[in-house]
Amino acid sequence: MIDQGYAALTARKVAERVGLKHQLVYYYFHSMDELLLTAFRRRTGQVMARVEQAIGSPRPLQALWDAHSDPVQAALTVEYMALANHNEAIRAETVEFGERLRRTGLTEVAQRLGETAPKADALNPFAITMAIQSISGILGMEAALGISGGHAEMRALVQWCLDQLQPSPGDQSGQRDI
DSSP: OTTTOGGGOOHHHHHHHHTOOHHHHHHHSSSHHHHHHHHHHHHHHHHHHHHHHHHTSSSHHHHHHHHHOOHHHHHHHHHHHHHHTTOHHHHHHHHHHHHHHHHTTHHHHHHHHHHHSOOOGGGOHHHHHHHHHHHHHHHHHHHHHTOOTTHHHHHHHHHHHHHHHSOOTTOOSSOOOO
């Protein structure tokens, strides 16, 4: 999908890529839709594992940013989003996964914000995690396409914000880690 897009994906090309006869693709997956759905679920499982690992790290917001900023993953996301526009099963899985992804770690982030940050609507954990996912996703998608204008500046701004919310361990600036 990354090389040629979801529209060019066929059982023959999948079989050729893995060195099998295309009939075996249909033996294991009764349709291309089943293959696509299985691949999508596998990918979302990998993404959730990275996000859950990030949430458990010493600097979860930074780790979330890093996990979502991968241009290769963003290119695959673009293909799945395009596919979701034409495939109801992928669309339903995309919506469910997107909502689950946005809720993952909110309790942990909220606890850390509640412990160390001043009360403000702008520090809502849902807003923070959504901003991290959205901005990093857009930058990743654009980078995958070759767009880079303003990226360094946006990354610097996001890094400044993350450092305000959770300074590096050993930082003596008076900020507390969230």
